[in-house]
Amino acid sequence: MITNTEVEKRGNQHPSHIVDFKHDNDKIYFTTHNGVILELTILRDSAIRFRYATEHVFEPDFSYALNDDVSLGYNELEVKEEIPEYVITTSKIKIYVQKADLKIQIVDLDDVVICEDELGFHWEENFDYGGNIVKMSKVCHSGESYYGMGDKASHTNLKGKRVNNWVTDSYAYGKDQEPLYKAIPFYVGLKENIAYGVFFDNSFSTYFDFANEKRNVTSFWADGGEMNYYFFYGPKIGQVVEAYTDLTGVPELPPLWALGFHQSKWSYYPEKKVKELASSFRKLKIPCDAIYLDIDYMEGFRCFTWNNRRFPNPKKMVEELEKDGFKTVTMIDPGIKIDRDYWVYQQAMDNGFFCRRADGPHFKGKVWPGECKFPDFTNPEVREWWGGLYKEMISDMGVHGVWNDMNEPAVMEVPTKTANLDVRHDYDGHPCSHRKAHNVYGMQMVRATYDGVKKFTFPKRPFVLTRAAYSGTQRYCATWTGDNVATWEHLWIANVQMQRMCMSGYSFVGSDIGGFAEQPNGELFARWVQLGIFHPFCRVHSSGDHGEQEPWSFGDEITDIVRKFIELRYQLLPYLYTMFYKYINNGLPMLQSLVLYDQEDTQTHFRTDEFLFGEQILVCPVQEPNAKGRRMYLPKGKWFNFWNDEVIEGGVEKWIPADIDEIPVFVKEGAMIPKYPVQQYVGEKEIKELEIDVYYTEGIENSSVYEDQQDGYDYKKGRYSLRKFRLRGKKNELIIQQFKDGNFITPYTKFKMTFHGLPFKIGSIEIDNEVVNPKDIKLNGNNVIEVSKDFTELHLTGQ
Numbered sequence: 001m002i003t004n005t006e007v008e009k010r011g012n013q014h015p016s017h018i019v020d021f022k023h024d025n026d027k028i029y030f031t032t033h034n035g036v037i038l039e040l041t042i043l044r045d046s047a048i049r050f051r052y053a054t055e056h057v058f059e060p061d062f063s064y065a066l067n068d069d070v071s072l073g074y075n076e077l078e079v080k081e082e083i084p085e086y087v088i089t090t091s092k093i094k095i096y097v098q099k100a101d102l103k104i105q106i107v108d109l110d111d112v113v114i115c116e117d118e119l120g121f122h123w124e125e126n127f128d129y130g131g132n133i134v135k136m137s138k139v140c141h142s143g144e145s146y147y148g149m150g151d152k153a154s155h156t157n158l159k160g161k162r163v164n165n166w167v168t169d170s171y172a173y174g175k176d177q178e179p180l181y182k183a184i185p186f187y188v189g190l191k192e193n194i195a196y197g198v199f200f201d202n203s204f205s206t207y208f209d210f211a212n213e214k215r216n217v218t219s220f221w222a223d224g225g226e227m228n229y230y231f232f233y234g235p236k237i238g239q240v241v242e243a244y245t246d247l248t249g250v251p252e253l254p255p256l257w258a259l260g261f262h263q264s265k266w267s268y269y270p271e272k273k274v275k276e277l278a279s280s281f282r283k284l285k286i287p288c289d290a291i292y293l294d295i296d297y298m299e300g301f302r303c304f305t306w307n308n309r310r311f312p313n314p315k316k317m318v319e320e321l322e323k324d325g326f327k328t329v330t331m332i333d334p335g336i337k338i339d340r341d342y343w344v345y346q347q348a349m350d351n352g353f354f355c356r357r358a359d360g361p362h363f364k365g366k367v368w369p370g371e372c373k374f375p376d377f378t379n380p381e382v383r384e385w386w387g388g389l390y391k392e393m394i395s396d397m398g399v400h401g402v403w404n405d406m407n408e409p410a411v412m413e414v415p416t417k418t419a420n421l422d423v424r425h426d427y428d429g430h431p432c433s434h435r436k437a438h439n440v441y442g443m444q445m446v447r448a449t450y451d452g453v454k455k456f457t458f459p460k461r462p463f464v465l466t467r468a469a470y471s472g473t474q475r476y477c478a479t480w481t482g483d484n485v486a487t488w489e490h491l492w493i494a495n496v497q498m499q500r501m502c503m504s505g506y507s508f509v510g511s512d513i514g515g516f517a518e519q520p521n522g523e524l525f526a527r528w529v530q531l532g533i534f535h536p537f538c539r540v541h542s543s544g545d546h547g548e549q550e551p552w553s554f555g556d557e558i559t560d561i562v563r564k565f566i567e568l569r570y571q572l573l574p575y576l577y578t579m580f581y582k583y584i585n586n587g588l589p590m591l592q593s594l595v596l597y598d599q600e601d602t603q604t605h606f607r608t609d610e611f612l613f614g615e616q617i618l619v620c621p622v623q624e625p626n627a628k629g630r631r632m633y634l635p636k637g638k639w640f641n642f643w644n645d646e647v648i649e650g651g652v653e654k655w656i657p658a659d660i661d662e663i664p665v666f667v668k669e670g671a672m673i674p675k676y677p678v679q680q681y682v683g684e685k686e687i688k689e690l691e692i693d694v695y696y697t698e699g700i701e702n703s704s705v706y707e708d709q710q711d712g713y714d715y716k717k718g719r720y721s722l723r724k725f726r727l728r729g730k731k732n733e734l735i736i737q738q739f740k741d742g743n744f745i746t747p748y749t750k751f752k753m754t755f756h757g758l759p760f761k762i763g764s765i766e767i768d769n770e771v772v773n774p775k776d777i778k779l780n781g782n783n784v785i786e787v788s789k790d791f792t793e794l795h796l797t798g799q
């Protein structure tokens with residue numbers, strides 16, 4: 001790794017003074033005497049792109065990260081030339097561009113500095129490969145914090161760290177290990193309660209130094225390509241993440257079963273074992289929606305083949321599993337076995353789809369099947385072909401989802417663990433070497449997979465999972481955090497990785513619950529399930545080397561605890577699905593680190609463990625053995641303890657009891673949490689009533705429930721149901737108004753409402769201004785009522 005100081009020594013070049021200036025609609029160009037051009041694009045009042053060229057030449061403008069329909073448009077744009085600088089003003093921010101050296105300072109409308117260049121843009125020519133090593137350095141102010149950056153296994157606040165983005169197969173990685181499986185070169189800065197974001201859209205190996213090398217400097221650089229970054233102004237962290245997410249995109253809604261519990265292992269085979277696994281779930285009444293087949297279902301690890309001895313009739317097996325409520329998800333890797341008699345290999349050879357080395361020979365690397373060649377997924381023709389390969393698996397065999405692994409690409413027995421840097425790629429018509437294509441290789445593979453799987457599952461929704469990712473991969477698939485280890489430290493890592501991924505625009509994430517390598521004991525497994533059910537993607541997976549890792553593998557006590565929590569996940573499905581809806585509609589991260597939830601409270605800036613599941617449920621995992629509870633910080637506001645309804649005024653650190661069968665969970669006052677009955681799999685039961693847990697507040701709180709057919713695309717034609725609830729609590733009164741949107745008719749017409757913390761005994765009840773006799777709708781004493789009408793206003797008054 002080249003350090004910043006080394007780079008300085010080898011001769012940095014800097015922009016000189018500005019000699020030319022041009023303003024053309026949303027673009028402003030500054031040219032310096034020594035040939036640097038800064039192209040500034042105003043995407044929105046609070047989103048600006050900065051792009052630098054040297055020697056007066058920009059490379060063709062192309063990126064895999066960007067979403068097709070980014071929201072564009074600003075309200076105001078003024079460009080003024082003053083004596084030392086140019087001043088660009090939008091309705092949100094001002095940008096000063098220094099005439100002497102092209103340095104940038106971005107301030108808010110009160111002239112408070114948000115982000116400013118230290119050295120700013122500089123570069124060094126790359127004599128080995130041509131082009132430049134491009135660099136940017138910013139001032140790091142005291143008290144400034146940094147978040148985001150994808151899957152880094154480090155403290156949520158990155159201040160003081162240096163990280164590298166180079167997607168890497170990282171079996172049994174450790175805390176702070178760099179780099180990992182994903183390259184998401186996006187961070188959020190928080191300075192004096194103003195949040196901003198920087199997305200360095202450069203697919204080469206990138207480095208970010210957050211005041212690690214120099215206390216007052218944050219810098220980032222890349223081994224090649226352009227200095228091309230987007231700046232987003234908040235001032236709230238949520239707004240920054242939403243802006244980044246808008247730029248790089250969101251997925252479509254997954255089928256609801258994809259949010260259920262999934263069970264995986266390397267590997268379940270033969271068919272008999274898979275069937276036994278399925279029937280154990282049903283026998284023990286532990287809900288489960290999907291079973292995964294790892295590489296051993298294939299014939300000699302050849303992708304798109306089946307081992308007929310292990311799986312004599314896959315179509316029948318998949319069908320039978322489906323009847324029992326299980327979806328089947330199969331693995332597909334990028335490496336194609338070199339085998340003249342293997343049709344996938346032949347097709348790729350005949351069509352010239354495999355990657356080549358610089359001088360012409362094919363690139364070869366060892367993976368599970370032995371020597372393999374690798375399709376160039378950065379070629380659109382290859383992606384089209386690859387997508388088509390799923391036809392048999394999905395359309396004929398009925399497989400429901402696909403899992404793409406080893407797509408960094410991982411290569412065995414070589415020190416770099418990946419392809420040689422001279423390997424050539426099409427890069428969608430911008431030919432380049434692996435130095436530039438490496439970080440997007442897995443993304444383009446899973447993009448091809450997604451397009452293919454989607455075509456063949458239609459009119460149902462596809463489910464696809466990836467290990468490697470670059471910014472924007474969230475548009476295509478869910479992801480998991482790779483080969484973790486069954487240790488308590490990894491439980492901590494899983495927690496911060498999921499929060500960080502959500503902060504980086506990628507919400508559909510989960511860890512291998514229980515740990516992939518090594519074997520958890522029952523306690524660690526139970527604690528991990530307790531956390532894992534609050535992650536958007538919830539799957540147990542393990543290497544299978546060290547014994548079983550099923551919910552019942554650790555004795556009856558643990559089985560009961562695991563069942564209780566998986567059941568809770570199924571009860572919370574409508575809440576979780578609504579979180580997903582908000583994520584794809586507003587870019588709202590599904591998990592919120594405390595700092596994202598309340599950045600004004602400086603106590604939150606260095607918290608790692610507590611997070612919000614959606615907007616109203618606070619979770620804090622127990623991460624130590626033998627614990628009967630833990631200390632945790634509750635953010636400001638009032639919180640109901642989920643297990644006993646005790647109300648705690650937040651803004652304090654407190655000991656919260658949580659024996660092995662509990663995890664600290666709190667619900668925000670005023671929240672209305674929708675629940676489904678426990679089902680053994682999504683769709684097992686018709687939902688006859690919507691249960692809503694109503695948590696009293698003296699004040700106002702909004703909640704919502706999104707529902708649709710749980711699969712298919714009718715929701716895009718308006719066939720969805722969005723119930724928005726507005727709860728208003730007074731001392732002796734509670735009013736709940738419901739506003740409905742969409743034209744999906746939910747299968748239920750009843751609402752069972754359980755009131756928590758109601759400070760009065762219910763006297764009278766009015767539904768849509770009609771008085772009803774409390775006796776007719778009250779259940780279980782004071783706290784539960786059943787409303788058998790799709791009400792618009794419910795009014796409770798105390799006795």
Ligand code: GLC
Binds near residue numbers: 265331406467482543
């Ligand atoms: C990789 C994956 C892991 C999988 C294994 C075998 O290590 O990360 O999830 O089980 O390969 O396919």
